[in-house]
Amino acid sequence: MxxxxxxxxxxxxxxxxxxxxxxxxxxxxxxxxxxxxxxxxxxxxSGVLLGYHAEIAPIAIGIGLQAMVSVRLARHSRELLDSFHAHLQQLPEVLAFYHVAGADDFLVHVGVRDSAHLRDFALASFTERHEVAHIETKLIFEFRRNVELPTGPLDAPGLA
Incomplete structure (x- = not known):
């Protein structure tokens, strides 16, 4: 469109x-x-608008700590990728995830109660999985969503 x-x-x-x-x-x-x-x-x-979402105060639903977890897979195959993707989708602590290029394979945005919950979650959900070779966790101090679109109508492909 x-x-x-x-x-x-x-x-x-x-x-x-x-x-x-x-x-x-x-x-x-x-x-x-x-x-x-x-x-x-x-x-x-036409699929331009994918959905509508409510922005929720994390603390209101018990999220006291957020982090970005960088995940590096042990090896790359469609089966391993699909398995890990499905695993992430079923974890309630996972707020969003990104399959990325570079040194890491995934960036996973997680929301947990506190640091003990984060430690236990990282161990059970990442380090104990056979497909994961390495993780690195970064705490998120603040999150803001940009409501502006990155390009104007005449700059973006597919716009008339």
Missing amino acids: TLDRIDFELVQLLRKNARLPNKELAERAGIAPSTALERVRRLRQ
Whole structure:
């Protein structure tokens, strides 16, 4: 799907506040509410908009400590990669993960109660797994999500 300036504006507005009522979304984008509704529907159906998420205060759900765990696999194969990927997806402490290039294979964002929980989680979930060769843990002191999109509508490929 090729995004035009209006589509990009709608995506930017929803990135900043996915709970904007359609009337306000349309007003801010300078289009009719019916046009906004149809364009957002089309953006969802085409896979540009993947979902809407609530940002939750970690402490409210018992997360007192967050960390990024760099994971290096022992060897590389599709089977090993798929197995580790599935393992990460079933761990409730894993907030997000990234399969990356470079010295490490995964960056895993975890949320735990405290340092003892982090130690136990790292041992059980990473170091005791046969596919993991090395981990390195970095504590996260602060996390902020950037609501701005990285490119403008005329700079991004696929935008008209």
